[in-house]
Amino acid sequence: MTELAMTDAGGLSVRIEQDQPIPLDIEFTARPGEILAIVGPSGSGKSTTLRAIAGLDTPQSGRIVCNGVTWLDTGSDINIAARRRQVGLVFQSYALFPHLTTLENILEALQDRPPAGREDEARELLARIRLDGLEERLPRQLSGGQQQRVAVARALARRPDVLLLDEPFSAVDRVTRQRLQRELAELRHDLPMPVLLVTHDLDEAARLADRICVIHRGRSLQTASPETVMTRPVSPLVARLVNLRNVFSGSVKEHRESAGVTRLAWQGRTIEAGLSDAFEPGEPVTWCVPADSIIVHRRDRPSQGDRENPLSGIVREAVQLGQTTELVIVVGGDDRQPFHLSIPTHAARRNGIVVGAEIGFSIRAEAVHLMPPEPGGPEYEQSAID
Amino acid sequence: MSALQRPGRRLFALIIASSLIGAANLPARAAPKVAAASDLQFALTEVAEAFRRETGDDVLVTFGSSGNFYRQIRQGAPFELYLSADEQFVLDLAADGFTIGEGALYAIGRIVIITPEGSPVAADSGLTDLRAALADGRLDKFAIPNPEHAPYGGRAREALRHAGLWEALAPRLVLGENVSQAAQFATSGSTQGGIIAYSLALSKNVSALASFALIPASWHSPLRQRMVLLKQAGDSAKAFYGFIRGPRGRAILERHGFTPPGGTP
Amino acid sequence: MMDWDALWLSVRLGALTVLILLPVAVLVGRWLAVTRVSGKSLIEASLALPIVLPPTVLGLYLLVAFGAGSWIGRLWQSLFGHTLVFTFEGLLIASVIVNIPFAVQPIQRAFEAIPPDLREAAACCGLSRWRSLWRIELPLAWPGIMTGMVLTFAHTLGEFGVVLMVGGSIPGETRTISIAIYDRVQAFDNESAGLMAGVLLLISMVTIALSYLLTHRLGHRHD
Numbered sequence: 001m002t003e004l005a006m007t008d009a010g011g012l013s014v015r016i017e018q019d020q021p022i023p024l025d026i027e028f029t030a031r032p033g034e035i036l037a038i039v040g041p042s043g044s045g046k047s048t049t050l051r052a053i054a055g056l057d058t059p060q061s062g063r064i065v066c067n068g069v070t071w072l073d074t075g076s077d078i079n080i081a082a083r084r085r086q087v088g089l090v091f092q093s094y095a096l097f098p099h100l101t102t103l104e105n106i107l108e109a110l111q112d113r114p115p116a117g118r119e120d121e122a123r124e125l126l127a128r129i130r131l132d133g134l135e136e137r138l139p140r141q142l143s144g145g146q147q148q149r150v151a152v153a154r155a156l157a158r159r160p161d162v163l164l165l166d167e168p169f170s171a172v173d174r175v176t177r178q179r180l181q182r183e184l185a186e187l188r189h190d191l192p193m194p195v196l197l198v199t200h201d202l203d204e205a206a207r208l209a210d211r212i213c214v215i216h217r218g219r220s221l222q223t224a225s226p227e228t229v230m231t232r233p234v235s236p237l238v239a240r241l242v243n244l245r246n247v248f249s250g251s252v253k254e255h256r257e258s259a260g261v262t263r264l265a266w267q268g269r270t271i272e273a274g275l276s277d278a279f280e281p282g283e284p285v286t287w288c289v290p291a292d293s294i295i296v297h298r299r300d301r302p303s304q305g306d307r308e309n310p311l312s313g314i315v316r317e318a319v320q321l322g323q324t325t326e327l328v329i330v331v332g333g334d335d336r337q338p339f340h341l342s343i344p345t346h347a348a349r350r351n352g353i354v355v356g357a358e359i360g361f362s363i364r365a366e367a368v369h370l371m372p373p374e375p376g377g378p379e380y381e382q383s384a385i386d
Numbered sequence: 387m388s389a390l391q392r393p394g395r396r397l398f399a400l401i402i403a404s405s406l407i408g409a410a411n412l413p414a415r416a417a418p419k420v421a422a423a424s425d426l427q428f429a430l431t432e433v434a435e436a437f438r439r440e441t442g443d444d445v446l447v448t449f450g451s452s453g454n455f456y457r458q459i460r461q462g463a464p465f466e467l468y469l470s471a472d473e474q475f476v477l478d479l480a481a482d483g484f485t486i487g488e489g490a491l492y493a494i495g496r497i498v499i500i501t502p503e504g505s506p507v508a509a510d511s512g513l514t515d516l517r518a519a520l521a522d523g524r525l526d527k528f529a530i531p532n533p534e535h536a537p538y539g540g541r542a543r544e545a546l547r548h549a550g551l552w553e554a555l556a557p558r559l560v561l562g563e564n565v566s567q568a569a570q571f572a573t574s575g576s577t578q579g580g581i582i583a584y585s586l587a588l589s590k591n592v593s594a595l596a597s598f599a600l601i602p603a604s605w606h607s608p609l610r611q612r613m614v615l616l617k618q619a620g621d622s623a624k625a626f627y628g629f630i631r632g633p634r635g636r637a638i639l640e641r642h643g644f645t646p647p648g649g650t651p
Numbered sequence: 652m653m654d655w656d657a658l659w660l661s662v663r664l665g666a667l668t669v670l671i672l673l674p675v676a677v678l679v680g681r682w683l684a685v686t687r688v689s690g691k692s693l694i695e696a697s698l699a700l701p702i703v704l705p706p707t708v709l710g711l712y713l714l715v716a717f718g719a720g721s722w723i724g725r726l727w728q729s730l731f732g733h734t735l736v737f738t739f740e741g742l743l744i745a746s747v748i749v750n751i752p753f754a755v756q757p758i759q760r761a762f763e764a765i766p767p768d769l770r771e772a773a774a775c776c777g778l779s780r781w782r783s784l785w786r787i788e789l790p791l792a793w794p795g796i797m798t799g800m801v802l803t804f805a806h807t808l809g810e811f812g813v814v815l816m817v818g819g820s821i822p823g824e825t826r827t828i829s830i831a832i833y834d835r836v837q838a839f840d841n842e843s844a845g846l847m848a849g850v851l852l853l854i855s856m857v858t859i860a861l862s863y864l865l866t867h868r869l870g871h872r873h874d
Contacts, residue, residue, distance in 0.1 A: 056771050082774040095772035099790045108786065109776040158777060419821055427838055446822045449837065462719030462734035463819050566837040591839035 010067050012162050012194045016052055018060035024048065024218040030162070030194035030211075032067075036223075037197045037205035040215035040241070046198040047092075049215070050164050053196070054089045055082030066161045088155030089164045092171065094147045096139040102126065102150050103135035109157035125153045129187070145176040149183075156191075163195045169204065181208060202242060206230070214238050231367065236286045236374040245340040247288045249373060252279045261365065267332050271309050273368035284373045291341040293367030297360035299351050308362035313339065315357050320345055329359055417444040418623035419464055421455040423471035423611070424566035425495060425538060425583035428591075429642035430469065436638060437629045443622050451564035453535025459484055459616065466616055466623035469630075471495060471565070471583075472537030473612035480614065489614025492630055493644035497541050497606070498587045500572050500598040501579035509579065509599045513549050519578070520554050529560040529571035529580030537609060538565040542581040544606035572596070584643035611644070652843045656823050657831035658850065664739070664827060665807040668746045669800045672754040676799055680758030681788070685770075699756070701749045710816025713745045717817070737819040742827075745817045746807050753806050754799045761795020762788065794866040801862040805855050 011034075016026040024045050030036040038046045051057045053064055055071065058079055064072040071080045097105050106122040113121065126132050129149045139147055148168060155163060168184075169177040185208060188195065199205050205212045206226040213223040221241070222234040233239040239247050250266035255277050262279070264271040264287060271287065279285050295308070313331035316338060325348040329339040339361070343353070353359055422430050427449050434445050448465075456475040459465060460482075468485075469492065470476050480488045499516065501509045506524040508515040519525040530546075531539030539561070546552040562568025565583045572580030573595045587598040615627055629635050636646055683695060701709055717735045718724050727735040735741045765788055773783040789796075811829045818825030820834065828851055835844035 054771075054775055056774070082771070083777050083779065086777075087775055089772070089775040091768050091772060093766070093768055095766070095768040097769065097772070097787055108773070108778060111782070112777055154772075154776065158775070424837065448820050448822070448826075449834070450820065458737065458819050460719075461714055461736055462724065462728075463737045464733060464821065564837075570836065570839075589839070 012053070012067075012196075013065045014049070014053060014062075015064070016049060016059045016062035018062070020060065022048060022218060024059060026215065026218070026220045028213045028220055028223045030196060032192055032194055033188075034210045035188055035195045035197060035208055037199055037209035037212040037226075038215060039199060039202055039205045039212050042200060044215045045218040046200075046215055047166055048218075050089070050166050050196065050198050053162065054087045054164055055080060055085045069161075086158060086161045087164060088158045088160030088162070090148070090151045090155050090166060090168050092167045094139075094151040094171075096147055096150055096154075098139050101136050101138055102131060102142070105139070105150055106154050106157050109154045122157065125157055126150075128190075129153050129183070143176075144172040145180055148172065148180060152187075160193060162193055163191065165195065165197045167198055167200070169199070169201075184208060214241050216241055231290050232369045233288065233371065235371055236288070239288050239371070244288055244290060246291060246294070247286060248337045249284065249286050251284045252281050252370075254281050262370070264368075264370075267334055267337070269311070269332075271363070271368060272365040273370060274366045276370040279370055286371045286373045287368055288371065289363050289368050293364045294339060294341045295362045295364070296341070296343055296347070296351070296353075297362065309365060309368075310360065310362050311339075312358060312360040315353060315355050315359055318348065318353060318355050320348075325353070327353065327359075329361070417446050418466040418620055418626065420445050420447045420467045420469070420623070420626070421459070421463070421465040422447050422449050422469040423452045423455075423537070424449050424564040425471055425585045426469060427566055427586060428589040429585050429639055429644065432642070433630060433635050433638050434626075436634055437626055440629070440634070441625060443625065445622070445626050449564075449566065451532075451536050453537075454564075464618065466619040467613065467627055468616060469611070469613040470537070471609060471611050472540075473610045476612040476614045479616075484617060486615040486617060486619060489612050490631060491610055491647035492613045493611045493639050494647060494649070495538070495541075495609030495611050495644060496584035496603060497538060497545060497581050497601050497609070498584050498598040499579060499581050499601055500569075500587050500592075500596050502573045502575050502577075502596045504575065505578045507578045509597050511599045511601060513546075513551065513601070516579070517549070517551060520551065520558075525558060525578050527560050527577040528555055528558050529562055529568050529577045529582075531565040531568040531582070532561040532563060536562070536564050536568075537611075538581075538583050539568070541606040541609055545581070545601050548605040588643045610647075652840075653846055653850065654826075654828065654831045654835075654843070657826050657828040658847070658854075660739070660823070660826065661808050661828040661851075662854075664742060664746055665804040667743055668750055668807050669754075669804050671743070671747050672750060672803055673796075673800060676751070676754035676758050677789075677792075677796060680755050680799075681762045681784070681792075683755070683759045684762035684765075699752045702752045706749075706810070706812025707816060709749055710745070710813040713748065713813065713817050717741060717744065736817055737821055737825060739824055742814060742818045742825050745813055746810065749810065749813050750803045750806055753802045757795045757799040757802065758792065761792035761798075764795070765791050797862050797866050801859055804858060808851060808855055 011029060011031045013029045014026060016024050018024045022045060026045070026049050028036065038049060040046050048057065052059050052062065058072070061074045062072055063075070070078050071085050072078060097108065100108070103122055103126070106125055107118055110118045110121060123132070123135065126135060129152060131146060131149055131153065134142065134146065139150070142150065169180055172180065181204065197205070197209060209226060211224055212226050212229055214221045214229060216237060221238050222229055229238065230242045230244065233242060233244060236247050248266060250264045250271065253263040253265045253270065255262050255275060257275065260275045262273045262276045264273060264285065273287065311331050313329040315327055316330045316335070317328040319326045323345055324342045325345045326340070326342050331339065430447055434447055438444055452470040452472055452475055455465070455468060456470070456479065459468060459479060468476065473491065476485070476489050479485050499509045499513060501507050507519040516525070530542040533539035533543040543552060546555055560571050560577055562571055565586060568580055569582045569586045569592060571577050572582055573592060581601070584600060586592055587596070613627065613630065615623060640646060683691065714736055715721065716723065719728065719734050719736070724735050735744070769787060770783060773787045778786070809829055811833070814825065814827050814830060818827070818830070820826045820830045826834070828847055832844050832847045832851070835847065
């Protein structure tokens with residue numbers, strides 16, 4: 001579905017390009033009722049994007065259309081002021097009006113309604129997010145979680161065409177955060193508009209969002225469901241951004257269409273992947289596999305079958321973090337392309353998995369994903385992400 | 387807005403409202419405004435009082451430095467009568483058309499040296515003790531009116547030059563903005579003395595605090611004090627002008643140490 | 652002996668100065684707080700001039716600018732039949748000019764202290780610029796505005812150099828209480844001078860205490 005077609009059906013379509021003050025090259029769409037998480041490290045341009053959608057900043061060039069209404073089109077000199085766009089924005093700091101009560105804060109967003117029904121609507125909203133009884137409190141008399149709910153209610157009072165949440169859970173403790181996330185997950189069924197959630201926390205995005213848009217240094221790299229992004233990243237950079245650490249460079253050996261298999265050459269071995277005929281035999285590729293598709297062999301049970309890419313290596317690191325042990329395994333003595341995976345600590349103990357021990361494991365062929373090779377090879381370190 | 391603000395705002399509003407009403411309904415002041423040199427502080431107050439007793443009319447006198455009044459009148463200050471301590475100011479204004487004629491001399495002024503009670507310096511006509519006090523360090527500070535724009539200050543400077551004391555005294559001078567302020571400084575005890583107007587020294591308020599001696603008139607150019615009616619002068623001002631020149635006015639002035647014009651100081 | 656005329660004159664001058672400066676200072680202070688125009692420092696510096704210049708210098712410049720020789724003075728003369736200087740109106744204009752920094756600076760700081768995301772939140776709530784100012788910003792800036800107004804009032808009550816130059820100590824018209832006190836001192840009437848000084852001090856203290864009280868009460872409301 002092209003973006004233009006999407007906007008005809010309602011929802012939000014965003015395209016932003018600029019060099020100054022920070023470089024941006026963003027493009028995505030969001031459907032009504034969908035939660036789209038915009039994920040990226042700090043400084044990647046997420047908040048700037050949100051502010052541009054809200055109308056608080058104007059990018060050098062871009063086009064933003066919401067529910068068929070053009071909010072911004074630099075080519076045609078259209079730029080609707082923030083106060084005239086129907087946006088609901090929940091600020092990271094909540095930005096509640098400190099001198100007004102909870103009820104009054106909500107009422108400010110209801111000024112475009114006829115006066116008679118305003119208070120009732122405000123009270124209803126507060127009841128909906130479980131803040132009834134707190135109408136007369138001032139923001140400073142509310143807990144962090146309560147303040148956040150007021151901010152959401154105020155944004156919703158606007159009956160916005162798009163709901164924007166700027167790192168809404170970052171300022172609260174973990175327990176509150178989880179509760180608020182749950183409430184958002186429940187609330188979203190009542191939200192007919194697209195919801196954009198900006199966060200640097202990938203897990204949060206994966207838990208809440210229907211799709212995520214991965215942003216890095218101002219560029220939107222991939223917009224897809226969390227599962228897709230995390231198992232089939234579109235490039236090695238995205239793989240690293242979603243914390244997929246098993247990224248390796250190799251080359252295509254051959255395709256076997258009849259078996260639905262593509263065979264890769266890697267470090268003198270052959271790795272079998274699902275058929276990926278977009279790549280030519282002989283072509284260098286980068287391949288990756290998610291950690292949960294790597295199966296450690298039990299000591300007493302050797303691997304079964306050869307569709308599973310059996311490998312063996314030496315445990316370079318075994319770090320116990322509570323119930324889980326994180327392993328780094330080096331195959332064939334090449335430290336530069338280790339495998340990362342986690343296993344339950346009790347299994348590690350049972351199988352005698354300690355640093356220096358030999359270990360056998362398998363990689364599910366279907367989970368092996370091919371990407372264009374990255375410049376500079378897999379030694380493309382963490383620095384690329386900062 | 388909180389209820390706490392209301393009493394403050396009401397009071398505020400009340401003041402504002404009455405200010406506006408006050409501004410609109412300022413009673414028309416028929417009493418003429420008179421600008422008088424500071425040395426007339428006591429003399430003219432008495433003359434004005436006598437004038438009121440005789441005619442029933444009031445005048446509003448503002449005392450200050452002749453030079454300052456001269457500048458203000460040039461800028462259009464609404465005075466109707468100007469009594470200067472130096473006739474040159476009056477003649478200048480007349481030449482530039484601010485006045486009705488050139489006015490008239492109303493007095494010749496004199497300067498005195500004055501020393502407050504307890505001062506280590508003694509006041510004498512020849513300034514001899516002043517000279518001695520300068521030499522032996524008894525004198526720390528000495529007050530005169532500002533010679534730049536106060537006529538009495540200019541005469542003080544002339545007299546001191548004549549006595550050969552100006553150079554030595556200059557670093558120890560405290561300058562009064564007008565002759566009244568110089569009198570303040572000279573009698574307050576923060577200086578050891580000063581040179582001020584004879585008319586001020588004679589007043590009870592001042593003489594109670596100090597001793598003084600007349601400085602010879604030959605030591606400085608004469609203080610020809612001239613007054614003039616300004617262009618906008620009304621009848622009341624003119625009447626007052628006449629009163630000052632008349633016998634009663636002259637008598638009061640003389641009592642306050644002013645030599646009548648034409649007399650010998 | 653108390654010169655009630657002079658006291659009333661001073662109070663009226665102070666109150667009217669505040670009344671005139673209040674809307675001006677709020678608009679200018681707010682504009683300065685949010686604008687990013689390139690000449691901003693220059694504008695702030697010129698508005699601060701009355702604090703830096705000695706009052707007599709200020710008074711002199713104002714006298715020349717509004718006096719009988721200036722075009723403003725002549726215009727006034729032709730309209731009203733008398734000069735602008737040496738009248739209450741002239742004093743009022745001078746007082747307004749002289750008090751600009753005392754009014755604008757605290758108000759500007761108060762608006763600057765408002766977190767920018769509050770203004771943005773107001774915009775996202777759909778508030779018009781006017782409503783945002785009136786309902787969101789002004790209440791938050793109010794303590795600073797009060798400070799500005801109190802400073803202006805108190806400063807006007809005590810203003811001497813400018814009043815003397817531009818006003819001329821005309822009784823009932825421009826002889827404010829500070830001038831009257833000076834006048835009584837010059838006349839060796841220390842009793843009256845002391846009495847009036849005491850009354851002036853009392854009024855100033857009551858005014859300032861009252862406004863700080865109100866400011867603290869307001870401040871606590873949304874700390």
